[in-house]
Amino acid sequence: MMKDKKILLAGCCCLFTLAAPAQEKRVFSLDECKAMAVEYNVQVKNGQLDVETARQTRKEAFTKYFPSISASGTTYKADDNLIKATLPPIPPLGMETPMEVGVLEQGSMVTVSAMQPVFSGGQIVNSNKLAKVAFEASELQYDMTKDQVTLETEEHYWKIVSLKETVKTLDVLDSLLSSLYKDVNLAVETGITTRNDLLTVRLKQNELNSTRLEVENGLALSRMALCQFIGLPLDSANYIDVPDFTASILAPENYRVDHQAALYGLSGYRLLDKNVEVHQLKRKIKFGEQLPSVGVGVSYAHEDLMDRNRNHVVMMATVSIPITDWWSGHHKVRRSRMEERKAVNQREDGAEQLQLKMQQSWHSLTEAHKQIALAESAIEESSENVRMQTANYQAGTSTLSELLDAQSLFRQSRNRYTDACITYQTRLTQYLIDTGQ
Template sequence: MLRREIRYRIPGLVCLLSLCLVVGNAQQLLTLEECSRLALENNARMKNARLDLEGTQETRKEAFTKYFPSVSATGGAFASDNGMAEMILMPGLEMTLGKNGVMGGVTAVQPVFVGGQIWNSNKLAALAVEVSRYQMKQSEDEVLLTVEQYYWQNVSLQEKMKTIGIIESLVGNLYKDVETSVKAGVANRNELLQVQLKKNSVASDRLKVENNLRLSKMVLAQYIGVAEDDFLVRSYLQEPLPLPETYRVDPIAALPNTVGYKLLDKQVEASRLQYKLKVGQNLPSLGIGAGYMYHNILDTDHSFGMIFATVSIPITDWWGGSHAIRKQKLQLKAAEYTRQDSNEKLVLQMQKLWNELEEAYKQVKLSEESIATAEENVRLSTAYYQAGTETLSDLLDAQSLLQQSRDQYTDDYTSYLIKRTQYLQATGQ
């Protein structure tokens, strides 16, 4: 009885374990939003961008320390074969001093005026942090655009696989019909060979698309930092496309919202601060300090404290410094010209991308009409061929046109979505 129960339970346990393995190995179905999130977390470019931001933040903290006194400590010791001082106390009695000794001290100097160099250096360091944040946003946009391109490429290839399945079904049914007609003696074998060639062509198309799909998924997996076997891409071309007018904005009004515009502004501001720094380097500097010193040189311990002031006037540097200041002023003017020129190009880029977005949307609509026309053409060609009023070659051409129109629609659909993202990023939306 016990043996019988064991026999009955073993298949149940096997089924349960098999079910667990299937669930455990189930691939996650990823949407575009999920792929984008994973890319922002795992992509090497974003990791480097975050490190760059942390680096500029450390530089800013370093610049802030220049507001505080600079403290230094020095020390030394010496020993010599002859003393620093020799005295003859009386004939035959001499005294040597300073043959060895030690010295040391601690000083602290507080800068009072350095031509605004500390203030402007801190502003420049803070500006570098802002620039790094904008550059990280720029990297984020580029990563998101790239992952979307890879994602829709994968979706497009999946849709083309579906199209190949439809064509294979049509050609397979046609092959059966022609084979039956050949056996019945109402069709010649040449027609069956034509259909066989078409089957081979479709099989070749499937092989190419399968290889491209596998490679596309590998590229996407590497970009988002997920193992290739752990996910699938969700295909949803059936959703209606939003109108381009939903996203349209005035280019001039949108310009200040773009990352490119903000970076150009920061570049001019950085040039202005560098000009002020160059001026400050050629101004006098003033500092005050205090220190504590100790020495034992003449065989006597001696220590003392002191306060002092330092003034530095770069007299010989004024000649060369004036040219350096003039050069920096020219670079500031060049940065302003570059900003104006680049802003005009940004506006032109927005208009260009809008035109491409409109064109892509219209192309999708034309492709939809082409599919409807191609499907009707296949239906009529099939009926006419069966009625004997159309050749087999015409029917095969109609099926090829259906495949081409469906593939073209897939390409146009995904192209529109990518153009939309490019336009949204370019207009700062």
């Protein structure tokens, strides 16, 4: 899968390089956009880095199981002997006068030691468990980031689709107004109506052109936003497109799941559960700090002092008892226990919020589906209204204003239908994410 994505991006880059002179566009499907966003979006990349950071922290914690080894070396050269003494006269040895003697003018020492923790109140074990839980939490957070990026990608994608449909509606209205302008111009020339009606149509055409300019500018910016989100250069916005809108709507009941059963599989709930585990382990670590720690070790030393080389091997065992910290440590443990209870309360509250969010998402989805049916009915009614008003205007039984109003309502109904379908698609994605599907 990863290889296919890389091949896809490489193909896209080659396409953009060749597209400039040919002015050819590449059409991206929604699935392609989501796949590229998950692969190349900055938020996802940072999420991957967070996971890798947690993985390295876990590996760091594992090293605490092994002995800690240290080495040191010292060498010196003094300007005089560090230890001096005066020997009294010893006539039998031929020493008739006092003699100055000294040692340690120069020397060196090398020491290597290793300490193996035997018992540390469970701090090492629990720290490793804590690092493992933190790593699992980072993976859950990464999954949630990918879900959010997927949702935002759909929003950018459907924004382009919506604007393209708006352009199509403007094309239909432009055709209607052009035809109407010819009819009114002919009526003015034959003296049936005044030039005021012709001016009214012309103003509507200017208004339509102004709206078209705004929509086209919005479409260009939306394409750039999509490029930035899926990891493509901004200057490639002129050479990408998305498929035209096709309504493929399934009823919400096809996606309905048991919210209570879905709760425990949600990344958000599992993250709350991990938060409780984190505070439980922190409490155990605080408790372990109050217990004695035991370690064993060995030390090797080599010295070159007073012109003599000597080696030493020392076996050692250490026991550390935090006597003076017991009082304050008792309060630390109680404080960490309270933090643990807070995490449990947050999990219970978060579970209720997640269930509420699923229910709200479901209601929003069903509402969006009903809006589609209403919008379809409005299109049929407004289309028939335009046909009737056009016929009535040509027959002289309705005014130009009524016909223009009918065309405006037709435009609004088409846009409302497209927006309703797109809203349903985005809310469907939101519901699937909220229920862990």
